[in-house]
Amino acid sequence: MQAPTLEIRRPLRSEVGAVAGALATAFDADPVTRHMVPAQDYRRRVTSLFAFETLLAPRGSWVAVADGAIAGAALWGLPGHKPGLLATLRHSPLLLRAFGRALPAAYRGLQVIESAHPKSPRHWYLQTLGAAVPGRGVGGALLRHGLARADADGLPTYLESSSPANVPIYERFGFRPTRDIVLPGGPTLTAMWREPVSSPG
Numbered sequence: 146m147q148a149p150t151l152e153i154r155r156p157l158r159s160e161v162g163a164v165a166g167a168l169a170t171a172f173d174a175d176p177v178t179r180h181m182v183p184a185q186d187y188r189r190r191v192t193s194l195f196a197f198e199t200l201l202a203p204r205g206s207w208v209a210v211a212d213g214a215i216a217g218a219a220l221w222g223l224p225g226h227k228p229g230l231l232a233t234l235r236h237s238p239l240l241l242r243a244f245g246r247a248l249p250a251a252y253r254g255l256q257v258i259e260s261a262h263p264k265s266p267r268h269w270y271l272q273t274l275g276a277a278v279p280g281r282g283v284g285g286a287l288l289r290h291g292l293a294r295a296d297a298d299g300l301p302t303y304l305e306s307s308s309p310a311n312v313p314i315y316e317r318f319g320f321r322p323t324r325d326i327v328l329p330g331g332p333t334l335t336a337m338w339r340e341p342v343s344s345p346g
Contacts, residue, residue: 151283152210153290156199156218163215164208165196171217171275177307180331181251182243194243198273204267207290209276209283217276217283219291224267224300254328258305259325261336269295271304288318290307297342305334312337 156164169192173179182190198220200208200215205221232344244251262270276283295302305326312322312335320337327333 150211151286153207153286154210156208160215161196161199163219164199164211165192167215167277168195168218168273168275170277175307176332177334180189180328181254183245183247187310190243193239197236197239197243201233203271209287216278219271220273221291222270222272222298239296254331257328258326258334259271261324263303266301268303272301273317278305292318301341302339307315307334
């Protein structure tokens, strides 16, 4: 199958639902998401979760568009752009839709992940990367786009791989494993770090 022509750009506010839907498809079998989000109405719940994440990362969200449709997205946490309390509260109903009564347990899991997140040096944080249809180069294109921007800033990048199968893929992009993050009663994530690459010349 010929790789589609991709346009990488920031999503429009009206496209939040489409972004969340593409990421929900990408993460349908993800072990961490499946552990944290209740199985009943999983697709609806995880779509709400990704809508929440997208709305809280307006400056760090990019989408890949193929044939006029959103084929994948990358959500980056940028240095100096942490979501404010008001924005978090405004969109918190989406979290309730995602987790329901499982919200306290999910919060504990998220705290474990956050506690492992390095506080310094300043870096770009790849919070979420997903392609609705794998194997078409969408994820790689989005990752290269973000890494090029981080490199242009001269900043390292950090992520947590929720799937062991993805670790060697990220290693090919220059990431190195730094530690395991074990969720209570759940799967293990791999924390990974990448130093910036200087442009030749």
